[in-house]
Amino acid sequence: MGKRIGLEVSLAISEAVKLARVDAVAAYPITPQTHIVEELAQMVADGDLDARYIMVESEHSAMSACCGTAAVGARTFTATASQGLALMHEVLFIASGLRLPIVMAIANRALSAPLSIWGDQSDVMAERDIGWVQMFAETGQEAFDLTLCCFKIAEDSRVLLPTIINIDGFTLSHVVEPLEMESQQDVDDWLPTYVPQVILDPAKPVTIGPVGFPEIYTEIKKQQDMALQDSYGVVLEVWDSFEKKFGRAYKPVESYKAEDADVIINLIGAIAGTARIAVDRMREEGKKVGLVRTRLWRPYPFEEMRKALAGAKAVAVVDRALSFGGPGGPIASELRSCLYPLEKKPVVAGFIAGLGGRDVTIEDFYTIVAETEKVLETGYTDEYKMIGVRE
């Protein structure tokens, strides 16, 4: 068992990256950056981490440099958020298309305009289709553990895909939490040195990223999607071996008091903590309410979500991002697609909450459940409802 300490969650991720013996970090150091790469820079400067730290002039360059270091076989990490992630956009597709196992932490934050540095999930939801493995942590411990897991998943020869660990900006990234810090020896035993399959090496020249003429592009994209879909089994394997080694279990979908629930709240990330308290209170009041937190976002855990939700009368989906002019939130529209093939399916009510750093309170979850019960009685009146908006 690891040593129990108190640590800011951003720094816990830096520790995990250090324990993973990362070879290269490329990052743009100012807003919207977090302490994650600041701490890594300090570790490298102090000689505590034997890695190449590449200072770049933008996030576009940061991700480009990461592609370069991963292509020569270096274990590679970066972190960003908000506008920084948006600026990386173009290169994110290249990283997955080239099958480079980069690991990135994102402290999910709002996008401008109006200018906001506060938390929500708009940044990563705009990057839904980049072809990376994507997961969301709820706690500091989970952020630390999943960061270690990300390296093992990404670098698996059956996967070879870049991987994102998401944490909520501020509500997770900037809080101090108690967690079990694992030893270098235990991490070394569990996470071996990265042995790349194919690298850029003058002694054995290869061309990566060649022209994909129309006669092969479709096949290469199919190959890429199958790799992401098949990574699901590897994610389960890695989480299983993590549990055996370190004693903490992770699953693609986390259910809480959901088994016999009439209304289940579905969400992603750290607001699950508040939702759990709300569920407990509503249960005490005799309401059959439960919570399902989706931990793995890509590949999307279709079967587990169906299993977890099929028995409910309604699902209240809480999105911290808005698909403008669309069906409301991305988590809700994904869930509707997931449940649509089922013959008997719960009603899906979509809610937008917690935009740009606004708190999502216990009372908000009461409102969300009450509104969902209304939909059950009277049917849909809106595509989605925005919680707490002044009208």
Add this chain to the structure above:
Amino acid sequence: MADKRTWREYPVAATIHEPGSATGQNTGDWRSERPVRHDEKCDKCGICWIFCPDAALFMNEEGFYEVDLYHCKGCGICARECGKEAIIMVEEGE
């Protein structure tokens, strides 16, 4: 389509493991004009060879620069840079 491989049969990410395989690409069929050398004007200076962006020129036994028409895309840079006007671009099909 010439390539009949299924998605399973391609190397991961379409990586090419054979160095120099681009020499097998017939980029010459992109050409609409081809460079034609006039030996009486040419002083074999090699400016055309230096400027050719596709390495599609090579020196023959007499010291003149020949065009590799399998790779020449007909960009015309050689004709433009030639100080002696010894290379002129001629439309394909003429």
